[in-house]
Amino acid sequence: MPQAIAVDLQDCGDCPIRHRAVCARCETDELERLDQIKYYRSYEAGQTIVWSGEPMDFVGSLVRGIATLSQTMEDGRTQMVGLLLPSDFVGRPGRRGAAYDVVATTDLVMCCFRKVPFEEMMARTPHIAQRLLEMTLDELDAAREWMLVLGRKTAREKIASLLSIIARRDATLNLRAQDAKIVFDLPLTREAMADYLGLTLETVSRQISALKRDGVIVLEGKRHVTIPDFERLLDEAGDDSDGGFLS
Amino acid sequence: MPQAIAVDLQDCGDCPIRHRAVCARCETDELERLDQIKYYRSYEAGQTIVWSGEPMDFVGSLVRGIATLSQTMEDGRTQMVGLLLPSDFVGRPGRRGAAYDVVATTDLVMCCFRKVPFEEMMARTPHIAQRLLEMTLDELDAAREWMLVLGRKTAREKIASLLSIIARRDATLNLRAQDAKIVFDLPLTREAMADYLGLTLETVSRQISALKRDGVIVLEGKRHVTIPDFERLLDEAGDDSDGGFLS
DNA sequence: GTGTTTCTTTGATTCAGATCAATGGATGTA
DNA sequence: TACATCCATTGATCTGAATCAAAGAAACAC
Structure with a gap:
């Protein structure tokens, strides 16, 4: 209890x-x-x-x-x-x-x-x-x-979707300026991300490495994330719009 | 319009x-x-x-x-x-x-x-x-x-889950007796089922054939389904309980 | 009847992600 | 310092479902 x-x-x-x-x-x-x-x-x-x-x-x-x-x-x-x-x-x-x-x-x-x-x-x-x-x-x-994420997206799209949701919520919560660079700490372990996305933790780790290698995200340590181009991330997530988040 | x-x-x-x-x-x-x-x-x-x-x-x-x-x-x-x-x-x-x-x-x-x-x-x-x-x-x-169905279940479990949900709703709607044999017509095409389950229509068809072959369901034509043993179906769906549907 | 369309089944092959297995940091602690 | 423990990465292999391809069955039109 x-x-x-x-x-x-x-x-x-x-x-x-x-x-x-x-x-x-x-x-x-x-x-x-x-x-x-x-x-x-x-x-x-x-x-x-x-x-x-x-x-x-x-x-x-x-x-x-x-x-x-x-x-x-x-x-x-x-x-x-x-x-x-x-x-x-x-x-x-x-x-x-x-x-x-x-x-x-x-x-x-x-x-x-x-x-x-x-x-x-x-x-x-x-x-x-x-x-x-x-x-x-x-x-x-x-x-x-x-x-939709669970049923139809690829592993890479799933990771990008999760990152964009966390980034969006973080920005809303902290009233960040719209054009500021997006920086946050991942609040979840790889295993928790896997449980959210319907993947294994190994796949999560591999896809994060791939997104990092391709410059979609910048990682410092294991948790600290910078998104240099939010539109690019949304594109990787397969989203057709930004949900009105950016101007 | x-x-x-x-x-x-x-x-x-x-x-x-x-x-x-x-x-x-x-x-x-x-x-x-x-x-x-x-x-x-x-x-x-x-x-x-x-x-x-x-x-x-x-x-x-x-x-x-x-x-x-x-x-x-x-x-x-x-x-x-x-x-x-x-x-x-x-x-x-x-x-x-x-x-x-x-x-x-x-x-x-x-x-x-x-x-x-x-x-x-x-x-x-x-x-x-x-x-x-x-x-x-x-x-x-x-x-x-x-x-949970979309993220963690296998194709066979997904089909069984969908059938059990339709069977349950059908029984509730038509106030069927609890011990009556469950019989209904599938209200969806194989493609629609696939869209619901995050599968392809071919996989849906194959798994339905497999459940039929294994005696979990009885099919007459393409749509008319009989469930000889609802507990068995729930078991195939990976559900831990019947949600209070059966006594 | 014959064709056409729509839905479904089944087979052969491929591939994304799971699984199995090691290794690599951090951090803590005896 | 040594040694756990926890979390993450990376590699090798396997497999379940996707994809590609063909054909069957029912409904409908002509």
């Missing part, structure tokens, strides 16, 4: 629930009610936050760190079905148990709400259900985009 | 919106308001109902027939990302355009609501957003389950 550890965040300003998950159109008193039922939890890298099938008594959003959602077959084959970055929502109002394992990839901090009070509040506050619906539709779009 | 054709449905009892999509907990007057803004549309097999990226001015649910959601790359590779059977909801309240192509696989009938009035009603009626959130979470689970 993961153990909860108290965290001190000075200000709710850090809590993405306030900004993205729930409150885009909320009134002040709703914010206050949310504040009253929220609490923080932290987990260490490698800890499983929730096991697939187990009851989950909270919902919340990721404040710091990286988590993954994954499904595993009896024989050990696993497929990652989601990557959670700060500001992402975790949990399913109205559902009993978790549908997949949620695992902390790095040390992380979550802002949580006990499920019952949150659901009561949701019932009283139409905006919240609407906001969650919007977010869930976004997740559904992302999952379906990933189905 | 698909042309709308008037359809006569005797009774709203046929309209799954009433039963599943929206109204599980609705009051009578909400049902009446929904009735006032709804209309029917029919499409012929092969028609594209919505093109990816185009504006979509309605939402609705499938009354009769089969439709598919799919994404296509510039070079023609396509991946089906969803299979719509009667009672499934189509459209995304709060969104401008469609994210994927929606194509009628058979002749079909939809029960539609113009988007703006539907959204207005949603804003006034908290139950509707909550019901749609539940449905969207179901779709998200299904999409993520499919990611």
Whole structure:
């Protein structure tokens, strides 16, 4: 059982629930009610936050760190079905148990709400259900985009797709200037990337080496990535557009 | 542009919106308001109902027939990302355009609501957003389950997974007795199955032949399928459980 | 009937990625 | 310093599914 550890965040300003998950159109008193039922939890890298099938008594959003959602077959084959970055929502109002394992990839901090009070509040506050619906539709779009990656792309395209998604999310999160060079640290091991892409870790390693050799990416060490030409990367990913990310 | 054709449905009892999509907990007057803004549309097999990226001015649910959601790359590779059977909801309240192509696989009938009035009603009626959130979470689970199929299963397991999903949905829809022999007609061509499974149509054909040879399924003609032992099929699919379908 | 189209099956061959196997850094620690 | 441990790379070989190619079966038109 993961153990909860108290965290001190000075200000709710850090809590993405306030900004993205729930409150885009909320009134002040709703914010206050949310504040009253929220609490923080932290987990260490490698800890499983929730096991697939187990009851989950909270919902919340990721404040710091990286988590993954994954499904595993009896024989050990696993497929990652989601990557959670700060500001992402975790949990399913109205559902009993978790549908997949949620695992902390790095040390992380979550802002949580006990499920019952949150659901009561949701019932009283139409905006919240609407906001969650919007977010869930976004997740559904992302999952379906990933189905195209898994079903139809080559290993090289898969790697390029993953890198472009991480680069995009990183840039959005850090409000980077649009024309700045894209630089980031890979938040995943080769094995985790393989689980996300439906490949083996050897294939991931080989394709990363190939992209590096061809100048699509620049690697310093094993994790630090620079993208000299984002359009080029998108091209390698087989994407027909940049999703409005670049001008 | 698909042309709308008037359809006569005797009774709203046929309209799954009433039963599943929206109204599980609705009051009578909400049902009446929904009735006032709804209309029917029919499409012929092969028609594209919505093109990816185009504006979509309605939402609705499938009354009769089969439709598919799919994404296509510039070079023609396509991946089906969803299979719509009667009672499934189509459209995304709060969104401008469609994210994927929606194509009628058979002749079909939809029960539609113009988007703006539907959204207005949603804003006034908290139950509707909550019901749609539940449905969207179901779709998200299904999409993520499919990611495991696409990323980690073998061709044979993929075919068995697809057959078990169709069998399950068919049984649920037709309220078949749990112990009845499962018999249905495949609603998809081999090519469509291939697009769903991330395979080629030749591989689909070969694996279906293999499952038939091994007695996992019985085929009459090209489409009519009998499942003599559903547990066996699930086993071939690599599923660890039957999802509560059988006792 | 004969052709035409659409869907499907089956066979032969190729190839991308898996698997098996070593080796190469980092980092930590006794 | 030696020696684990963890993560990543690279090489050799194998294999499952793709690709290339042909032919069968059903539905429909003329």
